[in-house]
Amino acid sequence: MVQAKTWILVKHFDGFPKQSNFELKVEELPEPKDGEVLLEAVFLSVDPYMRPFSRIRMKEGNVMIGTQLAKVIQSNNPAFPVGSHVVGRCGWRTHTVCDGTDLVAIMPDWPQDVSLSLALGIIGMPGLTALYGIEEVLGVQKGSDAKVAFLKELGFDEAFNYKTVGSLEEALKQASPEGYDCFFENVGGPFSTVALQQMKNFGRIAVCGSISVYNDTTPQTGPYPHLTMIFKQLKMEGFMHSKWEHKHPESLKRLMGWLKEGKLHSREHITKGFENMPAAFMGLLRGDNIGKAIIAV
16 A cells, blocks of 8 residues: 555645645555556646636635656556656646546656656647647748847847836837737736737737736736737637647647757656645745756655
């Protein structure tokens, strides 16, 4: 018998999450049956979607939702041999017994010099979300040679902290006086309202999140964007990476290739200790992390 530590949602969040919303429990797991495997978490992902999804998909008393990179330590399922690593939506748990449904084995040729934690980040759901948002939704095209040379000379054109900048409108106008062709939206709130006004005609907007409003107790209201959408003939599309699941294997190979070539860069914000899951989650919602938030068990 294996003891599993789990974080339970004791009470739904009212505004910003508190430590009292969570409870750490220990449970005895049965031996895996035929077709089942026993997983041991190695890394757990900390993601913004956990905040809205906890309200939509969870009942009080359930294990917090979430994705983890786990090692198979017992197996009665030939598809997942002992010692292999998988990504699964197992929640905030140190150990899990499951039948393999929804488990995804990491690519068999995963380089030894690349941390497995990246399977929860740039070589996983976040990386795929960025890739599909740019290629499939925004339809970003290669620029001219002159534009490419200019971008290489400058690096990123502009960057600013949307939480502290004096005027979002002025910051966006200064960054690109002529407006924007594409907008990758995962902030929401007043930022989105201002950004919409800066779009060029026929602009494209990919929406995969709205972190600035997740902890609001009262829905934000503001100017309706309909006239802007109509007059500028904008295209706005909400999406999740699962829409292109059939492309995942090839897309992950592309991301790994770019990483090895030095074309793709990432940073991780790693917190050690399963007991620190709630603190890491609340820190993410405050914006404490720089890079992908990960728990190392």
